Amino acid sequence: MKTKRISTKMEKALNEQMTREAFQAQVYLSYASWAEVSGFAGISAFLFKHSQEERQHMFKFLEFINDRGGRAKIAAIDAPPADPKDIQDCLQKTLQHEIDNSKSIDAIVNLALEEKDWATFNFGQWFVREQIEEETLVNNLLDKYQLAARGNEKTANLYDLDRDMSAAPQDAPIPRDAKL
Numbered sequence: 001m002k003t004k005r006i007s008t009k010m011e012k013a014l015n016e017q018m019t020r021e022a023f024q025a026q027v028y029l030s031y032a033s034w035a036e037v038s039g040f041a042g043i044s045a046f047l048f049k050h051s052q053e054e055r056q057h058m059f060k061f062l063e064f065i066n067d068r069g070g071r072a073k074i075a076a077i078d079a080p081p082a083d084p085k086d087i088q089d090c091l092q093k094t095l096q097h098e099i100d101n102s103k104s105i106d107a108i109v110n111l112a113l114e115e116k117d118w119a120t121f122n123f124g125q126w127f128v129r130e131q132i133e134e135e136t137l138v139n140n141l142l143d144k145y146q147l148a149a150r151g152n153e154k155t156a157n158l159y160d161l162d163r164d165m166s167a168a169p170q171d172a173p174i175p176r177d178a179k180l
């Protein structure tokens with residue numbers, strides 16, 4: 001049993017963020033499945049990998065809470081939202097999820113500063129950096145989409161976009177490649 005080194009308020013905030021990361025994973029899993037059946041294998045692969053990354057974020061929160069003497073409590077996750085209308089909608093919604101999540105991380109860092117909880121403040125910095133990377137990644141993909149959707153050769157350009165997205169850098173396998 002570890003000595004509790006986070007406040008009860010912080011423990012609650014970190015638990016809520018852990019659940020939020022799990023929710024993000026479900027959202028991207030749902031979008032990935034939608035993209036796969038819509039014929040976009042590359043975009044689907046990107047989203048499957050992104051979903052796995054969100055689960056890894058959830059694990060980071062779980063371990064941090066328990067390491068600091070709190071108790072990571074696994075809670076129910078809300079159902080993912082409705083399917084996107086099209087690829088642009090999918091990317092815009094993905095960006096909005098990331099921006100909302102960045103704000104949620106900022107709130108934890110603010111609380112850590114307020115409480116002079118430097119361990120959590122330090123832990124939170126990893127996520128602050130990660131969110132910058134993730135927002136940039138999705139913004140870049142939206143830029144690519146704008147280029148791809150321009151002109152009359154939509155089909156060929158979307159093909160290129162889909163191929164680019166399958167190669168977007170992420171550290172997780174897609175279900176097809178996962179070792180069981």
Ligand code: FEO
Pocket residue numbers: 021024053054057098101134
């Ligand atoms: Fe774990 Fe993309 O937020």
